[in-house]
Amino acid sequence: MNFRKLFTAFAFVCAGVSSAQTVSAPLTLDPAVRYGVLENGLTYYIRKNNYPEKQAEFYIAQKVGSIQEEEEQRGLAHFLEHMCFNGTEHFPGNSLVKYLERIGVKFGENLNAYTSIDETVYNISSVPVTQPGAIDSCLLILHDWSNALLLENEEIDKERGVIHEEWRMSSSASKRMFERSLPKLIPDSRYGLRMPIGLMSVVDNFDPKVLRDYYHRWYRPDLQGIIVVGDINVDEMEQKIKKTFSHIKKAVNPEPRVYLQVADNAQPISVSEQDPEQTLTVVQVMFKHNVWPDSLKNKVEYFLDKVQGSMALSIINERLADLTSKADVPFAGASCGDGNFLVAKTKGAFDVTIVPKDGMLDEAVKQVMAEVYRADRYGFTESELERVRANFISSLESIYQNKEKIQNQSLVNEYVQHFLNGEPSPGIEAEYPLFSEIYRSITLDQVNARYKQWVANNDTNLVVYTVSPQKEGVVKPTAEHMLQLVQEARSIDLGAYQDEVNDRPLIASLPEPGKIVKERPERFGFTEWRLSNGVKVWFKKTDYQANEVVMRAFSPGGTGYYSGDDLIQLNFFNEVIGASGVSGFKQTELAKKLAGKQVSVAPYLSGRREGLQGGANPKDLKTLFELIYLSFQEPYRDDEAVASVLNQVREVLRNREADPMHAFNDSVSVALYGHHPRLVFIRPEMVDQVNYGRILEIYKERFADASDFTFVFCGNFDEDSLRAYSEKYLATLPALYRKEKPVDTKMYKLKGEHSIVYSEPMQTPQCQAVRAWYGPLKLNLKNKLACEILGQVLSIRYVEVIREEMGAAYSLGASSRVNMTTADKPEYMLQIFAPLKPELSDSALQVMDEELHQIAEHGIADSYLNKVKEFLLKSAREQFKQNGTWMGALCTYKDYGVDVLTDYEKAVESITTDDLRKMAARIWKDHNKATVKILPAE
Numbered sequence: 032m033n034f035r036k037l038f039t040a041f042a043f044v045c046a047g048v049s050s051a052q053t054v055s056a057p058l059t060l061d062p063a064v065r066y067g068v069l070e071n072g073l074t075y076y077i078r079k080n081n082y083p084e085k086q087a088e089f090y091i092a093q094k095v096g097s098i099q100e101e102e103e104q105r106g107l108a109h110f111l112e113h114m115c116f117n118g119t120e121h122f123p124g125n126s127l128v129k130y131l132e133r134i135g136v137k138f139g140e141n142l143n144a145y146t147s148i149d150e151t152v153y154n155i156s157s158v159p160v161t162q163p164g165a166i167d168s169c170l171l172i173l174h175d176w177s178n179a180l181l182l183e184n185e186e187i188d189k190e191r192g193v194i195h196e197e198w199r200m201s202s203s204a205s206k207r208m209f210e211r212s213l214p215k216l217i218p219d220s221r222y223g224l225r226m227p228i229g230l231m232s233v234v235d236n237f238d239p240k241v242l243r244d245y246y247h248r249w250y251r252p253d254l255q256g257i258i259v260v261g262d263i264n265v266d267e268m269e270q271k272i273k274k275t276f277s278h279i280k281k282a283v284n285p286e287p288r289v290y291l292q293v294a295d296n297a298q299p300i301s302v303s304e305q306d307p308e309q310t311l312t313v314v315q316v317m318f319k320h321n322v323w324p325d326s327l328k329n330k331v332e333y334f335l336d337k338v339q340g341s342m343a344l345s346i347i348n349e350r351l352a353d354l355t356s357k358a359d360v361p362f363a364g365a366s367c368g369d370g371n372f373l374v375a376k377t378k379g380a381f382d383v384t385i386v387p388k389d390g391m392l393d394e395a396v397k398q399v400m401a402e403v404y405r406a407d408r409y410g411f412t413e414s415e416l417e418r419v420r421a422n423f424i425s426s427l428e429s430i431y432q433n434k435e436k437i438q439n440q441s442l443v444n445e446y447v448q449h450f451l452n453g454e455p456s457p458g459i460e461a462e463y464p465l466f467s468e469i470y471r472s473i474t475l476d477q478v479n480a481r482y483k484q485w486v487a488n489n490d491t492n493l494v495v496y497t498v499s500p501q502k503e504g505v506v507k508p509t510a511e512h513m514l515q516l517v518q519e520a521r522s523i524d525l526g527a528y529q530d531e532v533n534d535r536p537l538i539a540s541l542p543e544p545g546k547i548v549k550e551r552p553e554r555f556g557f558t559e560w561r562l563s564n565g566v567k568v569w570f571k572k573t574d575y576q577a578n579e580v581v582m583r584a585f586s587p588g589g590t591g592y593y594s595g596d597d598l599i600q601l602n603f604f605n606e607v608i609g610a611s612g613v614s615g616f617k618q619t620e621l622a623k624k625l626a627g628k629q630v631s632v633a634p635y636l637s638g639r640r641e642g643l644q645g646g647a648n649p650k651d652l653k654t655l656f657e658l659i660y661l662s663f664q665e666p667y668r669d670d671e672a673v674a675s676v677l678n679q680v681r682e683v684l685r686n687r688e689a690d691p692m693h694a695f696n697d698s699v700s701v702a703l704y705g706h707h708p709r710l711v712f713i714r715p716e717m718v719d720q721v722n723y724g725r726i727l728e729i730y731k732e733r734f735a736d737a738s739d740f741t742f743v744f745c746g747n748f749d750e751d752s753l754r755a756y757s758e759k760y761l762a763t764l765p766a767l768y769r770k771e772k773p774v775d776t777k778m779y780k781l782k783g784e785h786s787i788v789y790s791e792p793m794q795t796p797q798c799q800a801v802r803a804w805y806g807p808l809k810l811n812l813k814n815k816l817a818c819e820i821l822g823q824v825l826s827i828r829y830v831e832v833i834r835e836e837m838g839a840a841y842s843l844g845a846s847s848r849v850n851m852t853t854a855d856k857p858e859y860m861l862q863i864f865a866p867l868k869p870e871l872s873d874s875a876l877q878v879m880d881e882e883l884h885q886i887a888e889h890g891i892a893d894s895y896l897n898k899v900k901e902f903l904l905k906s907a908r909e910q911f912k913q914n915g916t917w918m919g920a921l922c923t924y925k926d927y928g929v930d931v932l933t934d935y936e937k938a939v940e941s942i943t944t945d946d947l948r949k950m951a952a953r954i955w956k957d958h959n960k961a962t963v964k965i966l967p968a969e
């Protein structure tokens with residue numbers, strides 16, 4: 032039973048338009064944004080925003096990407112992006128990263144960049160602006176990125192290895208096939224030959240001068256946008272930006288930035304590819320279409336078009352989801368989308384993605400495409416449109432309700448899109464009335480017409496891309512055959528669509544309400560109610576998010592109560608229950624029933640508990656309680672939907688072995704626990720052993736007794752309503768007064784050192800390694816922090832040594848936490864995950880040990896500790912304004928008597944390098960260490 036609704040996350044990025052009367056009036060940029068263009072052509076956006084407080088985002092977006100590379104530069108746009116972190120005029124060597132980490136800006140997490148075909152974007156995020164000098168330094172960094180990279184030979188040579196490892200790590204079956212197919216999918220175009228990762232032959236060998244050429248040619252003010260959003264003074268910021276960037280010289284006779292056009296195709300294009308590591312067959316049918324020129328996007332018509340399209344997509348995807356939930360369909364999944372045509376921003380495509388079941392390729396493609404064509408032929412229905420309308424309006428209301436708490440991040444994204452792609456950004460106050468009217472006035476004819484424009488009933492601009500596993504006994508589907516299937520589907524007439532809805536009320540009748548029998552204050556500003564049936568409620572009203580109420584519920588019990596044959600059932604529990612309906616409603620009917628509501632409730636079963644998690648918009652609080660109430664009823668047995676989900680699982684499992692990493696997680700479990708009888712390794716044939724009846728029985732058993740349940744609510748609710756609903760929906764839940772406790776399943780981690788090393792054939796040779804240290808640890812705030820900080824300090828060291836010095840990895844990290852074992856005992860676990868260069872994997876693992884041992888013997892320099900402290904303190908200030916933090920802290924306190932919130936900041940400050948040394952020494956001495964490593968087979 033999964034009540035998670037399909038939210039229509041309609042991004043405001045593509046906003047802009049007004050009501051029908053003012054059609055074509057251009058939309059202006061949000062007046063709250065200070066916008067300007069300097070003499071040299073550099074554009075800037077500045078916006079004050081207080082969420083989160085005392086922080087700001089610093090971005091530079093560039094209309095530059097791999098598309099501008101010449102043949103001998105393939106991969107250098109991305110290489111250049113890396114060089115921005117390896118030496119600039121004001122931040123030589125690696126001092127840029129070091130400086131930012133010192134003020135709590137974490138490399139990789141807050142400090143990052145990406146390069147794509149048409150753009151490159153750099154960000155310094157969550158900068159604590161109260162740190163003296165932070166604002167000036169961040170502007171200086173943006174300045175250096177725009178114009179003052181050192182690009183020293185030695186640093187360039189050091190980075191070649193890192194990028195080679197990034198290529199290795201990101202190489203996958205789908206990437207390889209895509210790269211091979213792209214020149215055929217976009218023929219006669221540079222778009223087909225400019226995947227940003229580039230060619231390793233270039234990365235390994237290029238002459239540094241070639242990189243500098245690219246840099247000087249394309250990194251220039253007329254293609255750059257500076258964006259600063261956050262808790263700052265706009266006037267001051269504008270002066271600073273002018274001061275910092277005005278002296279950069281305007282490009283003389285700059286080469287024009289041309290956006291390549293993608294040609295239409297009169298004849299269909301069909302490409303079929305295979306790879307030995309591909310696990311599923313996937314068919315993508317694309318209908319190319321023109322896109323709005325950037326210069327016309329600030330018009331009403333653009334917005335109308337977007338909304339009509341989004342609504343059409345929602346409806347066709349609802350139809351496909353309904354169809355997928357039927358057991359006997361020949362496909363495991365199908366969905367539609369609309370966006371850029373593959374990698375090209377100058378061409379759009381409506382696309383249909385189909386995942387056929389094994390051996391049912393023809394039927395799958397025909398049936399899904401017939402459904403796509405049916406909507407073109409007969410249109411959508413009024414009842415479908417009404418549900419989508421309700422969902423869109425509801426999302427809009429929710430966003431507007433929370434308008435004071437819009438995140439810096441989401442505003443930055445709007446301005447980046449405004450700069451790079453001309454997406455309008457008129458601001459929430461302008462968008463709200465415009466959207467409201469459009470949503471309410473849109474007609475079925477408009478949505479149908481929009482869809483018709485997408486789905487052409489001919490071969491013009493049709494592109495079919497098929498990927499499949501390359502294995503013995505499997506015939507490769509030919510490109511011609513795939514095309515023929517799509518063409519055949521056009522003549523299948525399914526007749527008009529019948530929209531099936533279930534009109535019954537969610538709850539037919541309720542028992543007499545129960546009572547709140549006791550009220551008392553709880554820690555952290557919560558209140559506790561005891562209800563007449565034994566249920567406990569903890570709640571705290573907050574205004575962190577105006578549009579949010581978060582709910583968690585838990586009860587001692589969990590999977591520990593079951594063993595033997597039931598263990599297999601438990602492994603499929605979530606899928607099966609997720610596909611089942613809820614009292615009287617199939618899952619698909621429920622989604623329709625909840626149109627216009629923002630609410631979700633999902634049950635879970637963990638090792639030690641059963642419970643529910645979910646939340647709602649405050650206006651849907653009542654529905655949240657109704658869904659909770661229904662969770663304690665018998666789920667709706669939907670054999671068809673469950674068979675459909677199990678078929679999907681079977682498809683995935685059957686071909687999984689083509690993926691060299693398929694056994695990795697199982698190996699990690701064995702390294703930690705040995706061959707413990709409770710460990711179940713999922714095999715395809717186990718799907719046939721799933722017993723739906725038994726799973727429902729387990730569900731009923733777990734949720735038969737609410738008397739030992741605790742419900743926690745945190746957020747922006749009305750307390751009187753919460754009281755009334757608690758008495759009506761929670762105090763009436765069934766109570767058996769069972770006394771359950773978590774069961775110790777004796778799943779203890781092995782003592783001592785254990786490692787599993789094995790090899791698999793691979794297309795791209797790579798090594799994957801996990802190393803974990805663990806042992807018992809008393810739970811208190813100090814231990815928790817020392818443990819966590821040690822993990823982060825080690826992460827920084829590993830990046831310095833294994834990535835930067837050795838070039839043995841692209842991304843790796845350590846994390847360490849205190850958790851509860853099934854025996855209810857606290858335990859630390861320090862874990863490192865690293866994709867490694869195979870030849871250097873032994874030495875990299877050795878470094879992991881040496882660095883830990885080093886700290887255990889000699890401690891670590893203060894500078895490392897202080898970086899992590901700054902980051903934790905900054906993050907804490909943000910987390911204290913999140914409902915989940917308070918709920919979690921209360922639960923930890925109630926369970927283990929440990930207060931992890933009060934004095935948190937003081938506790939962070941008080942951690943010393945000696946605390947870290949002791950923690951490391953303890954880990955080193957315990958010496959419980961598990962390692963799993965997979966290598967490429969010779």
Ligand SMILES: [Zn+2]
Binds near residue numbers: 109113197
């Ligand atoms: Zn990279």
